[in-house]
Amino acid sequence: MTDRIIMICPLCGRKLEKTHQSFCCKKRHSFDIARQGYINLLPVQNKHSLSPGDTRAMLEARRRFLDKGFYEPVCDDIAEKIRQHCNVPSPVTADIGSGEGYYTSLLKNKCNAQCIGFDIAKEASKMSCQRDRDIIWAVATASHIPLQDSSADAVTAVFSLFVNDEYARILKDGGIVVEVTAGSDHLTELKHIIYDEVFVQNKQPSPFGDQFVLLSQEDKSFRIGLDNEDLKDLLLMTPHSHRISREKSERLEKTDRLDITVNYIIRVLQKKEKRG
Numbered sequence: 001m002t003d004r005i006i007m008i009c010p011l012c013g014r015k016l017e018k019t020h021q022s023f024c025c026k027k028r029h030s031f032d033i034a035r036q037g038y039i040n041l042l043p044v045q046n047k048h049s050l051s052p053g054d055t056r057a058m059l060e061a062r063r064r065f066l067d068k069g070f071y072e073p074v075c076d077d078i079a080e081k082i083r084q085h086c087n088v089p090s091p092v093t094a095d096i097g098s099g100e101g102y103y104t105s106l107l108k109n110k111c112n113a114q115c116i117g118f119d120i121a122k123e124a125s126k127m128s129c130q131r132d133r134d135i136i137w138a139v140a141t142a143s144h145i146p147l148q149d150s151s152a153d154a155v156t157a158v159f160s161l162f163v164n165d166e167y168a169r170i171l172k173d174g175g176i177v178v179e180v181t182a183g184s185d186h187l188t189e190l191k192h193i194i195y196d197e198v199f200v201q202n203k204q205p206s207p208f209g210d211q212f213v214l215l216s217q218e219d220k221s222f223r224i225g226l227d228n229e230d231l232k233d234l235l236l237m238t239p240h241s242h243r244i245s246r247e248k249s250e251r252l253e254k255t256d257r258l259d260i261t262v263n264y265i266i267r268v269l270q271k272k273e274k275r276g
């Protein structure tokens with residue numbers, strides 16, 4: 001179910017038409033659909049490293065962890081916001097920094113949404129195809145999203161990025177951004193294992209521009225009980241894994257069980273209607 005999604009060429013901005021094996025624009029720029037089912041819409045000039053974004057190991061750890069349902073309350077919360085604010089039967093929803101596709105694929109079902117998952121990591125799009133081949137999975141950067149202006153009902157950004165002007169460009173007037181960011185106490189017990197000192201920062205989402213109005217912002221928490229395998233996956237899927245010392249790594253290895261705080265900020269921004 002992707003008939004209302006209007007993709008554009010990352011090279012010239014013209015509309016892309018889907019053929020059997022590729023997406024093609026009027027200027028004959030053509031993008032093959034990979035064997036796994038994703039398309040690569042990230043031109044080299046928008047690529048700032050050889051393999052940008054999360055690594056395969058991070059993505060695999062995230063998949064193992066998320067598939068156990070630990071973050072499903074977060075997903076339910078996002079779904080609730082989309083149902084509440086998008087007054088269309090199947091909202092076109094762009095998930096930016098969609099990772100291995102957990103939230104995108106669940107949101108498709110929970111909101112009857114027409115979803116597109118964008119991630120800068122090729123491996124992320126590749127893995128996402130295993131979740132749902134009816135979703136368009138594209139390698140793309142959040143700063144040049146290959147979607148037509150004013151074509152999306154909702155943008156979701158879950159522990160990823162907030163790109164004000166680009167989200168405003170792709171959203172219809174009245175469309176919403178549902179953004180989830182880490183709160184100040186997020187994973188605090190894990191941080192106490194990893195670091196000698198944990199500084200509590202007052203975490204807030206990024207400022208937003210005058211194209212948007214804030215509909216809601218809530219700081220929410222719940223606790224999850226994790227065994228050693230889950231803890232190691234949780235560490236691997238975060239940037240903390242690059243910072244852990246050998247000593248702390250051994251400490252984590254000896255931790256059989258730990259209750260962890262999941263603390264997130266969920267905010268809903270609405271694109272203002274144009275006047276006149």
Ligand SMILES: C[S@@+](CC[C@H](N)C(=O)[O-])C[C@H]1O[C@@H](n2cnc3c(N)ncnc32)[C@H](O)[C@@H]1O
Nearest residue numbers: 053054097098099119120121141142158159160
């Ligand atoms: C912390 S992960 C969150 C993934 C997913 N939303 C989730 O919560 O499971 C952030 C994701 O953003 C992607 N990413 C990083 N920079 C990006 C960019 N400039 N454009 C698009 N995706 C990006 C990474 O590859 C990674 O998959």
